[in-house]
Amino acid sequence: MYNRLRMAAIIFALSLTGIQTTTAYAASVTLVPSSAAVNVSNAFTINLNMDTADVAAETPAAHPGSYAGSVIIDFDPALVTYSGSMSGITAGTIGSMQTISFDFSGAPDVGTVRALDFTAVGTVGNTINFGLTDADDFFGSFTSQLPTNTPFTPSFTGVDVQIIPLPAAGWLMLSGLGAIGFRVRRHRYS
Amino acid sequence: MNSCISYKNMGKFLINALIRNIKMKNLLLILFTAMACLASPAHASDIVQSERDCAEILEQWATDPDSAPKKLVDECMGMMAGVTSAEDELANIVPSAGSQQAGDPCVGSGSAGSVHCWGPWSALSPAASGVTPPADQLPSDDFEVRPELAALYDPDPADDPPTPPDLLLGSCAPGTSCGFATIVDGITGQGPAEDTEIAIFDLASDGSQFSLAPGETGEIASVGNMSPTFSNRPDEFENMSLNGIDGNERSRLIARVIRDTGGDIITAADAWAHGNTATSTADSGFFTWGNSISQTDVNALNSSAVSALFTGPMSADNATNATVTLNFGSNPTWTGEWTNPGYSFTAAGVVTGVDFISDPTQFSANIGANSFVQGALLGDIANKSIAHFIDVDISGVGRIKDVGLLVE
Numbered sequence: 381m382y383n384r385l386r387m388a389a390i391i392f393a394l395s396l397t398g399i400q401t402t403t404a405y406a407a408s409v410t411l412v413p414s415s416a417a418v419n420v421s422n423a424f425t426i427n428l429n430m431d432t433a434d435v436a437a438e439t440p441a442a443h444p445g446s447y448a449g450s451v452i453i454d455f456d457p458a459l460v461t462y463s464g465s466m467s468g469i470t471a472g473t474i475g476s477m478q479t480i481s482f483d484f485s486g487a488p489d490v491g492t493v494r495a496l497d498f499t500a501v502g503t504v505g506n507t508i509n510f511g512l513t514d515a516d517d518f519f520g521s522f523t524s525q526l527p528t529n530t531p532f533t534p535s536f537t538g539v540d541v542q543i544i545p546l547p548a549a550g551w552l553m554l555s556g557l558g559a560i561g562f563r564v565r566r567h568r569y570s
Numbered sequence: 571m572n573s574c575i576s577y578k579n580m581g582k583f584l585i586n587a588l589i590r591n592i593k594m595k596n597l598l599l600i601l602f603t604a605m606a607c608l609a610s611p612a613h614a615s616d617i618v619q620s621e622r623d624c625a626e627i628l629e630q631w632a633t634d635p636d637s638a639p640k641k642l643v644d645e646c647m648g649m650m651a652g653v654t655s656a657e658d659e660l661a662n663i664v665p666s667a668g669s670q671q672a673g674d675p676c677v678g679s680g681s682a683g684s685v686h687c688w689g690p691w692s693a694l695s696p697a698a699s700g701v702t703p704p705a706d707q708l709p710s711d712d713f714e715v716r717p718e719l720a721a722l723y724d725p726d727p728a729d730d731p732p733t734p735p736d737l738l739l740g741s742c743a744p745g746t747s748c749g750f751a752t753i754v755d756g757i758t759g760q761g762p763a764e765d766t767e768i769a770i771f772d773l774a775s776d777g778s779q780f781s782l783a784p785g786e787t788g789e790i791a792s793v794g795n796m797s798p799t800f801s802n803r804p805d806e807f808e809n810m811s812l813n814g815i816d817g818n819e820r821s822r823l824i825a826r827v828i829r830d831t832g833g834d835i836i837t838a839a840d841a842w843a844h845g846n847t848a849t850s851t852a853d854s855g856f857f858t859w860g861n862s863i864s865q866t867d868v869n870a871l872n873s874s875a876v877s878a879l880f881t882g883p884m885s886a887d888n889a890t891n892a893t894v895t896l897n898f899g900s901n902p903t904w905t906g907e908w909t910n911p912g913y914s915f916t917a918a919g920v921v922t923g924v925d926f927i928s929d930p931t932q933f934s935a936n937i938g939a940n941s942f943v944q945g946a947l948l949g950d951i952a953n954k955s956i957a958h959f960i961d962v963d964i965s966g967v968g969r970i971k972d973v974g975l976l977v978e
Contacts, residue, residue, distance in 0.1 A: 439888060446804070485801050485809070516813070519757050519822045519843045519852070525809060528888040529824040529840035531759060 407432040407522070407534035409451065409493075411512050417542040418500045423463060426510060426539065428453075428493045435489065435524050435532050444488035449522040450515035451536075452481040453496070459508045459543070464497030481515050485525070500543050508541040624649050737927050738961070739770055742862050742946040744924050747772055749859030750944075750959040750973050751782050751842065752886055753790070759841050759854040760886065763969035768959050771842075771857040773823075775834040777812055780823060780842060780857075790844055790853055792821035800827070806977065810838065818848035825857075826975070828953075836861055837948055837955050839975035840885050856885035858957040858975040860948035862924045867951045875899040880956045880976035884908070892974050894956055896921060896947065906943060908960060913967045917943045926958075938963035954978045 407430070414425040432447055439445070455462075457478040462471070472479045480496070487493045502508065513536055514520050524530045624646030630637045742748035749771035754761035769783040777798035782790040793814035801809045803826065812823035820843075827838040837860035845852025863871075871878075877897045884890040887910065894906040902921035908914060918932035928943035945958025956976040963969050 448809075516822070518820050518845060518847055519854075523824050523841070525803065527805075527883045528885050529809065529826060530888060531757075531824060531841050531843075533758070 406434040407532055408537065409449070409512065409522075409534045410537040411453070411510050411539040413510075413539055413541050415541075417544045419546055420500055420502070420504060420543055423497060423499045424541065426453075426496045426498060426541075428496065428512075430487060430489075430491065430493050430534070432489045432524065432532070432534065435530075439524050439526075439530060444490075446485070446525040447487045447489060447523065448483070448485040448525055449487075449493075449534075450481065450483040452479050452511075452513050452515050453538075454479045454511040454513075455498075455508060456502075459502035459506050460498045460500055460541075462496065463499045464495070477511075483515070483521075500541070502543045504543055504545040506543045508543065510538045510541070512536045512538040737925055738942045738944050739768065739959075741922075742924050744862055744865040744868055746862055747775075747859065748862045748924070748946040748948070749773065749857055749957055751857035752855035752959075752971055752973055753782060753853055754855055755853060757843055757845065757852045757854050759843065759856055763971045766855070766971045768961055768971055768973070771859050773835065773838055773857075773859045775861075777810060777823070777827075777835055779814075780812075780821070782842075782853075782855075782857075792823075792842075792844055793819050796821065796823075798823075800829075810835070818846050820845050820847060820852075828955075836953075837957070837975060839957075839973070856973050858885060858959070858973045860946075860955060860957050860975070863947045863949055863951075863954065865923070868924060868947070870951060871898040872900065872902055878954055878978055880954070880978055882974060882976040884960070884972040884974040886972040887970075890972060890974075892958075892960075892976055894926075894945070894958070894976055896926065896956075913964050913970075915962060915964060917941075917962075919943070921947075933962075936965040938965065 409428065409430050412427045412429050414427075418424045428451065430447065430449075432445070433443075435445075435447075454474060454477040456476070462469075462478070462480050468482045470481045472481065482494065484493050498508075500508065514522065514533075520531060520533045522532055522534055524532060627638050627642065627646050628650065631643050739750065751769055751771035752759070753767040753769055754765060769786075771780070771782055772784050773780045778796050779794045780792045784791075792812075793816035796812045796814035798810045798812050801811075803809050805826075807826035807828060810823070810825045810827045812821070812825075814821040822841075822843045824841045825838040826840055828836045830836050839858040840856060841854070842857050843852060843854035845854075875898055877895055880892075880894045880896070882892060884892060890908055890910040892906065892908050894904060896902065896904045898921070903918065904921055904926045905916070905918040907916045913936070915937050916934040917928045917937070919927050919929040924947045926943075926945050926947070928941070930939070930941070933941055941962040943958065943960050943962070945956050948955045948957055955978065957973075958976070959971070959973045961969075961971050
């Protein structure tokens with residue numbers, strides 16, 4: 381959250397000073413969860429997806445192309461923990477928020493850049509907020525690498541995930557199974 | 571008075587008239603005319619005419635002794651003996667105001683040198699009446715305006731080779747680092763051509779820092795001691811990423827590079843940026859850079875008189891592909907073509923040392939005045955490349971400023 385506020389403040393300041401902060405491209409980088417709601421203690425996946433088709437349309441030999449960038453994902457460690465591979469991952473903190481950051485290169489213009497595994501550790505009713513920002517909060521880090529290196533500034537969109545209780549059918553099934561087990565046990569002893 | 575003859579001849583005329591019994595009425599008229607002639611002073615032209623008569627009389631008398639009386643012949647002889655001294659005296663005569671009124675001082679052989687007469691310039695003045703001047707005084711361009719400088723202003727191209735146009739960003743010395751870059755405000759590196767500058771670009775061979783317009787007003791220097799990271803690419807280059815932070819100063823370089831076996835960067839191209847987070851100001855752009863070829867290699871290339879073809883995309887707008895051919899030899903030249911989905915143009919010029927510069931007369935017809943292409947030959951004989959920039963005004967498109975690294 382702190383990163384997003386800082387980025388917004390910088391962009392606002394740059395816009396006030398007349399500095400051009402973005403190209404005309406509509407490239408986007410988004411976090412997409414495997415499910416919008418998870419149960420307590422359940423694992424789930426969040427994909428980092430990128431769509432730079434607009435950049436590819438402007439750049440020769442950019443489809444599928446080769447794209448590079450660096451992102452920071454922040455979340456509340458009281459609600460969720462990162463449980464995926466640490467290869468290329470740098471963990472850190474910003475205030476009370478946990479962060480993971482990584483670089484990527486050679487990614488195609490459209491698709492999933494990386495899948496990230498998490499486990500919900502909060503309580504039922506909590507909302508896990510995943511923030512997403514460019515790791516370079518001043519120049520930006522995203523580049524189309526073919527045929528030449530051309531920086532571009534995509535939009536960044538995080539995601540929220542709800543922690544929900546087990547459904548009623550689940551509780552009924554568990555109680556039914558318990559009842560069956562109890563009767564089997566009584567029948568044996570009798 | 572020009573009709574009068576000398577008084578001596580007049581006397582002979584009267585005697586002859588008496589002898590021939592001319593009527594008294596006519597005789598009186600002749601006497602009156604003679605008196606009028608005697609009253610006026612002898613004029614130089616009269617004497618000359620008398621002398622001319624005597625000359626004719628003497629000439630005729632020489633062939634026919636009976637053609638004139640002996641007395642007349644004797645007088646003429648006496649007169650001709652004093653001709654020279656008489657003419658000298660007459661030439662020195664300064665007419666008085668009265669004599670000017672009485673006769674025209676500008677008639678005769680001495681009039682051209684007289685201060686009282688118009689000189690030869692009077693003939694050049696247009697007539698007040700608007701009379702058409704003679705044909706030989708009409709304006710004509712069939713002459714050299716400045717004949718004494720004709721050789722200077724009309725040199726023979728065969729004698730002296732053409733002087734190459736001035737380099738827009740100065741010369742690149744053989745065997746040194748050379749580069750060019752675009753500069754715009756902001757962090758995107760992109761901007762309208764009128765807000766884009768082109769400057770010299772320099773990069774440390776270890777990638778630790780870079781600078782623009784070094785040593786000039788407005789120099790941009792990156793933070794120092796940056797550590798580059800390299801990654802592979804699908805072409806002949808590597809990717810290099812530089813990120814530097816020094817307080818509020820930030821610097822960034824994202825480049826295609828070629829390194830030598832020792833790890834030093836030989837050539838590089840693409841995006842740069844430098845700014846200050848405290849002031850929220852930044853400059854950015856695109857660059858092309860490398861180590862220029864040595865003079866020894868230049869001499870070898872010119873001796874072999876080979877041609878080398880270089881191609882590649884431009885950096886600011888990589889939809890533009892450039893093709894440049896260097897023709898080495900005793901008078902090395904170059905030609906180039908730039909193609910883009912929206913335009914294309916050609917240029918040509920001469921190669922001087924490691925520099926090549928466009929000849930304004932050799933652009934394609936769609937290129938306007940004040941357009942430039944300049945570049946430098948990089949690398950060595952085995953691995954040549956070109957760093958160059960274009961600053962051209964394209965008809966129907968506008969001004970285009972870009973830089974490009976082309977490889978052989």
